[in-house]
Amino acid sequence: MAKKTKKLMKKGKRLDGRKPDEIRPIKIKAGYTKRADGSAYLEWGGNKVAASVHGPRTCYPQHERSPYKARIKYKYKLAPFSVDERTHPAPSRRDKEISKVSAEALEEVVFTQYFPETTIDIYTTILQAAAGTRVAALSAASVALADAGIPMKDLVTACAAGKIEGKVVLDLDQDEDQMGQADLPIAYIPHSDEITLMQMDGDLTTEEYKEALDLAVDGCMQVYEEQKNALKDKYKHLEEDNTGKNTEEDKK
Amino acid sequence: MTDDLIWDVKKDRVLRELKKGKRLDGREKKEEREIEITPNYIDRAEGSAMVKLGDTRVVAGVKIGTGTPYPDSPEEGTLMTSIELSPVSSPGFETGPPREKTVELSRVIDRGIRESEMVDMEELCIEPGEKVYNVFIDIFPLDHDGNLIDASAIAAVNALKNTKLPVYDKEEEKLNREEHAGPLPTQDTPVAKTFSKLGDEVVLDPQIDEEKAQDARLTIYVNKKDNVCASQKGGTGAFKREEINKLIEEAVEKAPETRKKIEENS
Numbered sequence: 450m451a452k453k454t455k456k457l458m459k460k461g462k463r464l465d466g467r468k469p470d471e472i473r474p475i476k477i478k479a480g481y482t483k484r485a486d487g488s489a490y491l492e493w494g495g496n497k498v499a500a501s502v503h504g505p506r507t508c509y510p511q512h513e514r515s516p517y518k519a520r521i522k523y524k525y526k527l528a529p530f531s532v533d534e535r536t537h538p539a540p541s542r543r544d545k546e547i548s549k550v551s552a553e554a555l556e557e558v559v560f561t562q563y564f565p566e567t568t569i570d571i572y573t574t575i576l577q578a579a580a581g582t583r584v585a586a587l588s589a590a591s592v593a594l595a596d597a598g599i600p601m602k603d604l605v606t607a608c609a610a611g612k613i614e615g616k617v618v619l620d621l622d623q624d625e626d627q628m629g630q631a632d633l634p635i636a637y638i639p640h641s642d643e644i645t646l647m648q649m650d651g652d653l654t655t656e657e658y659k660e661a662l663d664l665a666v667d668g669c670m671q672v673y674e675e676q677k678n679a680l681k682d683k684y685k686h687l688e689e690d691n692t693g694k695n696t697e698e699d700k701k
Numbered sequence: 702m703t704d705d706l707i708w709d710v711k712k713d714r715v716l717r718e719l720k721k722g723k724r725l726d727g728r729e730k731k732e733e734r735e736i737e738i739t740p741n742y743i744d745r746a747e748g749s750a751m752v753k754l755g756d757t758r759v760v761a762g763v764k765i766g767t768g769t770p771y772p773d774s775p776e777e778g779t780l781m782t783s784i785e786l787s788p789v790s791s792p793g794f795e796t797g798p799p800r801e802k803t804v805e806l807s808r809v810i811d812r813g814i815r816e817s818e819m820v821d822m823e824e825l826c827i828e829p830g831e832k833v834y835n836v837f838i839d840i841f842p843l844d845h846d847g848n849l850i851d852a853s854a855i856a857a858v859n860a861l862k863n864t865k866l867p868v869y870d871k872e873e874e875k876l877n878r879e880e881h882a883g884p885l886p887t888q889d890t891p892v893a894k895t896f897s898k899l900g901d902e903v904v905l906d907p908q909i910d911e912e913k914a915q916d917a918r919l920t921i922y923v924n925k926k927d928n929v930c931a932s933q934k935g936g937t938g939a940f941k942r943e944e945i946n947k948l949i950e951e952a953v954e955k956a957p958e959t960r961k962k963i964e965e966n967s
Binding site: 644654 | 808937938945
């Protein structure tokens with residue numbers, strides 16, 4: 450990884466004051482885009498991500514249709530203005546790879562067999578990037594899928610662990626990502642305790658790898674709570690309306 | 702479509718045999734196919750190798766160019782790995798611009814080479830901020846009988862190890878391919894190990910029938926320190942944490958033998 454150096458940890462704390470096993474502040478809103486079947490907006494540290502789901506809808510081009518199941522298509526995109534040096538609007542090799550592994554990470558939880566001949570299109574855009582964008586996008590996408598009412602076994606949740614100054618830590622920020630020694634993003638299904646996305650670059654001993662994997666799962670569980678809260682929040686007003694109505698009727 | 706049906710039928714057989722503890726080609730679950738390396742296979746490339754992994758055959762060629770460095774690393778050369786999945790090697794491949802699958806393969810092979818810091822990029826600087834060597838690794842499978850990742854990684858790493866750096870003629874402002882400035886400076890020999898998960902079974906170095914039947918795939922790249930320098934899970938299935946930890950240990954255990962083979966043949 451990169452060779453720039455700067456002290457990243459002081460007295461067991463990181464530059465932004467976090468403990469090694471703490472994630473950056475995260476905020477998720479379910480139902481962000483009116484025209485989408487399902488959508489979510491997520492802020493995580495300095496990341497800002499919009500995710501929309503369209504479908505299940507007829508799959509085009511035709512040769513991609515399956516008579517057995519819905520196709521899951523996923524697009525990860527860095528907005529040109531999301532980083533210091535403008536990115537070209539066409540998908541980069543990095544975008545394509547992340548799109549592929551992210552689609553695969555979600556397929557395990559979606560009941561695709563209910564919707565043959567269709568596609569479920571998931572579009573994620575990183576509006577502002579600050580390390581950990583693929584896990585941010587995936588966490589948002591999962592909420593958007595649930596918001597679209599797509600039957601799923603569980604939410605997929607995602608988080609990264611890494612290594613800075615020889616220590617395994619959770620959820621690298623921008624500086625840590627650039628100067629760190631390893632990055633391990635994962636996606637995780639809480640109910641079955643399974644990993645559906647895992648990429649890693651850097652340098653980790655087998656012991657450090659285990660430690661990072663466990664830590665990343667802990668991070669996923671923290672994100673999971675936020676995802677569930679986002680979905681509950683969207684329907685909170687319905688619950689309130691209903692109770693209001695019921696009491697009125699009860700009085701009569 | 703007919704192709705897909707055949708794979709479905711074969712899948713049943715692969716899974717049935719695996720349940721009995723057998724693989725179709727008679728290997729043990731964690732047994733790899735034999736590796737054969739022919740270094741310097743292409744005379745006109747600066748470095749090259751032909752690798753056979755069982756019946757999977759891959760050629761890798763290294764070409765050296767020059768160009769301006771990236772703004773964030775003005776004193777480093779550049780490295781780029783590409784793979785072309787041509788119909789030459791499999792009826793399942795189509796011509797045209799690279800798709801997600803191709804891009805993923807290229808980037809996984811690239812990641813291990815890059816993250817192990819195999820090539821000393823600072824040694825590839827000609828004029829800081831102005832001129833650096835560009836290293837292009839192009840991989841071309843000739844026969845796809847499964848596990849292109851490991852075969853390609855062996856071919857790419859071996860080709861880099863026998864790459865000769867042409868002299869840069871500062872007056873003519875071009876490379877003089879007749880003269881060599883020495884070997885490409887390398888400092889590691891990363892090795893990729895790929896596992897396929899089929900149902901509850903995991904096999905090392907999947908043959909094509911196994912690869913087509915797999916639920917998920919895990920590639921672990923090991924550097925010379927016996928550390929993991931890159932990994933990638935692929936496929937729509939999932940892995941348990943215990944499985945991942947076990948496979949990492951197995952990859953680390955198996956890597957030195959392959960590394961020795963690559964180094965002996967370069």
